[in-house]
Amino acid sequence: MTDPVTLDGEGTIGHFDEKRAENAVRELLIAVGEDPDREGLRETPARVARAYKEIFAGLWQEPEDVLTTTFDLGHDEMVLVKDIEVFSTCEHHLVPFRGVAHVGYIPSDSGKITGLSKLARLVDVYARRPQVQERLTTQIADSLMKILEPRGVIVVIECEHMCMSMRGIRKPGAKTLTSAVRGQLRDVATRAEAMSLIMAN
Ligand SMILES: Nc1nc2c(ncn2[C@@H]2O[C@H](COP(=O)(O)OP(=O)(O)OP(=O)(O)O)[C@@H](O)[C@H]2O)c(=O)[nH]1
Numbered sequence: 001m002t003d004p005v006t007l008d009g010e011g012t013i014g015h016f017d018e019k020r021a022e023n024a025v026r027e028l029l030i031a032v033g034e035d036p037d038r039e040g041l042r043e044t045p046a047r048v049a050r051a052y053k054e055i056f057a058g059l060w061q062e063p064e065d066v067l068t069t070t071f072d073l074g075h076d077e078m079v080l081v082k083d084i085e086v087f088s089t090c091e092h093h094l095v096p097f098r099g100v101a102h103v104g105y106i107p108s109d110s111g112k113i114t115g116l117s118k119l120a121r122l123v124d125v126y127a128r129r130p131q132v133q134e135r136l137t138t139q140i141a142d143s144l145m146k147i148l149e150p151r152g153v154i155v156v157i158e159c160e161h162m163c164m165s166m167r168g169i170r171k172p173g174a175k176t177l178t179s180a181v182r183g184q185l186r187d188v189a190t191r192a193e194a195m196s197l198i199m200a201n
């Protein structure tokens with residue numbers, strides 16, 4: 001049986017098999033040589049299942065669920081929200097990557113814009129899925145293009161990947177930067193303006 005997932009009272013969406021996740025975590029604990037029945041671990045499979053339900057909640061959301069509020073303000077200059085905290089999960093190792101996203105767009109001729117918080121919510125929709133940073137970046141850009149029909153979009157993401165810090169190559173502090181630019185933001189001057197805003201303190 002699966003439970004419906006409800007996210008902060010904001011729409012809905014889909015199913016997460018908590019029991020199956022719990023069983024899998026129990027198996028994993030046995031596989032690594034632990035005793036899942038010892039005192040400290042007894043509640044862990046259920047706890048981890050609940051944590052994954054939250055961490056992967058974006059699998060059950062679509063961008064349209066969060067880009068709900070749009071206004072026609074007639075504002076046709078660039079809007080940029082920078083330093084949006086990102087917590088995501090690397091789909092190769094299922095460990096976190098974290099950092100910041102900068103999301104900007106130039107509204108459509110009619111000036112169709114969205115609430116600023118909705119840009120951060122959009123980042124979360126895609127970050128709360130098993131991800132690679134490149135896909136996270138392009139999904140945010142493409143969904144904004146589709147829904148707001150802006151003249152241009154820029155998304156820049158800077159993250160540290162725990163799979164490179166705590167294991168494997170073990171290079172803590174290395175940052176990965178990815179960008180996606182669409183429409184008018186591909187123009188050299190416009191892109192340079194956006195980048196200078198992103199880089200400014
Ligand atoms: N392009 C890209 N690569 C990623 C991302 N997250 C993790 N990786 C890389 O995915 C690759 C997986 O490589 P594999 O050789 O299959 O796995 P591995 O043996 O665990 O690799 P190492 O991490 O080098 O030990 C690694 O090079 C990771 O650094 C991401 O968001 N984007």
Ligand SMILES: [Zn+2]
Nearest residue numbers: 090092093163
């Ligand atoms: Zn990884």
